[in-house]
Amino acid sequence: MDVPTAIDGFKNIISSLNNENSLHFLNWVKENINDLIDKQIKVVDHNSDIVLESIREDIRTLLPLNGVTPTEKICTPSVGPNADCESTTTEHIDAFCFNDDDIDDLCDEGQMSRNYCTNCGSKSIQPLTFITHSASVKEIKYIFRHLLGDLRGKTVVDVGSRTGALLYGAYLMSEAPCIVGVEIDPTFCHIQQQMVTKYGMKDRIQVFQKDVQQCDSLIQQADVLILNNVFEFFMPLDVQKSIWNFLYQNVRKKGSYVVTVPSVQESLQSIELPLDLDSWLQEIPTGEVTARANLLLYGDPVTEDSELTQIHLYQVK
Template identity: 25%
Template sequence: MGERVESAFDQLQAILDNERFGSWNEDDVTTLLSLLNEYYKHQQKQQKKSDCTGEKEKDDETYLDEEDIINEMDRSLTKLRHFLQKRLPYGSVHEPNAPPLPLSTSSPSDEDKSIVKVKNNNNNNNNNNNNNNNIKAPVYPVDAFMYLEEDVEELVQQGCISREYCKTCGSVDIGLSDFITHSFSQDQLVYLSCYLLPALSDAAYIVTPDWKLQRRNEEQCKEVKLPLSTSTTTTTTAISSSSSSSSVVLTSPPFSCRHVVDVGSRLGVVLLSCYFAAQQQRLGNTEQVTGVELDNNMITLQHDVIKRFASKPSSLQLNVVHSNCFEGTGMDVLCQADVVILHNVFEYFSASPEEHLQSWQRLREILTRRGQLLICSPSLQETLAGFTEEQVRKVLTNNHNNNHNNNNNNNNNNNNHNNNHNNNNNNNNNNNNSGKEEEEVVVQEHVSPNSRKRSRDEMKNESFIEVWRRAWVEEIDVSTVRDVFFSLRQEGNNNNHNHHHCESDECCSHGEDEELLERLNSVRVYMVK
């Protein structure tokens, strides 16, 4: 082995000398190292294949094929990332880095202002000593797709961003800065396009009664005559065409993923990731991916990216719609979508928390077809938990009351005389509970018959906004698919560490695994009821 390495290095050294390797820039050197690393892994795979026999050989070949697909996706996405980094240098595009502030409900009176002024004067010394303790951590927009960890470190060295900030000026009390991203990371994109979407539309998978997506077991495969070796890309059509038996019983996939819509498509990385996955035969059941974007500059960028990286013939159609998702063409696309992808989509682009919540309410009014899927990051639970009870009551309850009064005004007029006495008594007896009853009316209006009993039982222990969410969508547990991808990616990362022989491999690998798992866990799937 050592002789072969030395011989290969001697040949490579001559080539590098001819190409003036000493004058190469850092990007060219990084590309060369990446290619050498891929070659090393390819040689390892070939060695494994030659050592395998029998049934184990089939399993290893399947595993290696999966790894080949992931590596090819990584290569394609890396080319896209380098293009975007040159096209959009850091700081060239304004990105929001903070959520909106709540709307002010009332202004302080003169008396309140004087009280505050006296209080400030009395505590002036304490404020001087502790004022800087309230300094919030700076937040830098760092796109998770465009900037890997080594890219972030380069931005730090260039002075574009800082990892730390001084919490109390002149002391050693140092805090960590926060980073915010408005794009999926590369790992999330590969997981989404090569594993999650294919599994959701694969007849080899089922959704269990407890809303868990999992592969059919041996008995279930026999019932529907599915081959046990079906891969995640197998479709009902493929089974039909490959089967020679006329008695094969076909089954429908768990969900339809024919039309996928990315809301706020920005750089177009979701569209391109799906295109690359289709090139790897991983999206056989997806026919169309549409990006909905409001920013004109981003629309131009997406068209350029598609023209440059998606020029090969493909069964997957890519579309870019320049529109607000709540009106016109954008709303029409959402209504037609089988899958709607929402990544950090409304919060940082809203003028206030109330406007943010109104966006979710409007989205709910549009996405009403049972079986439509929402793929959200962060989770809906995390997003909706950020609203206060006052904001929820103000937005959801008031809007419901306006619609309810308009729809039922005529009916109430006809029955006012007969029910007037009873209504007065009920109002006196239930005055303290009117708020809770009002909330229940809002929720139950949208609860499907299948979930009505559960929602009523859980309403006492759940917040109003959580019941509102449950009345709209049900979360699908996709941990089975996520764990498969995590294992493959984890194995690939471990191989890289073993190859580079880092002294702190174990520590680095553990940290990378935790970060990867956290990012994958943040991608949640919901079905409209």
């Protein structure tokens, strides 16, 4: 039964009752509606969690442990907070495919280590630097179940969609009718297409293998634009500046949202690009939303281990 048919059925029930009984029935609906909604949300959330976990398992079989494809080029940042990420002591890991518990299991199995020896043969060790270029499952839930509102009728665009994690999250956890991934790496695009086909998501998800600077029309129409660790480790400084200038010119749909990791301010400061942010974007405070999400996802509203605080939300002026 579809929603319009259900609505007609509900109206028919009301019309079939006399005035007194219909009032009793409507009062029952009023008293129980919140419990019914909560129960249905739990069912929907449970189903989406199962599908998301299945997709994670599938993608793990298609990628190496570090989540870097043979066709992908990693550029170690020369400026900014991650400029100290030396290639020999930095582990790339896909947070969507491998959470902390997964990494612990891999370490226990000897497939991965969290530390490196600073003087081979001694006990002088230092922790490896772990870098992820994908959103974790908790971050995905935060973005689509807590941070963003009703996405019915909206277009969501993820720039640098990699494995498609945020695309699947948007499909399973929102009613956005148009979800688009823009990814330049052919291996990742192939993986996304495989998952979209296998899990029946073609009706709302599209994946374009393109440089984002070739997608001006798409970017101009986006209601939600997601930029998750998207440029710093993959583009030289001159290309990063070019892309940010492109976004500055084309992300102009008034009232649309931009979700970023790290903040726009940090990204621009690192590449020394002085765009006029005050006339372009307004950052939306997320403290209360983050506290609620932390409570549900971590069991503590102020957990220090939460990765949610690094997610920033802006609205185009």
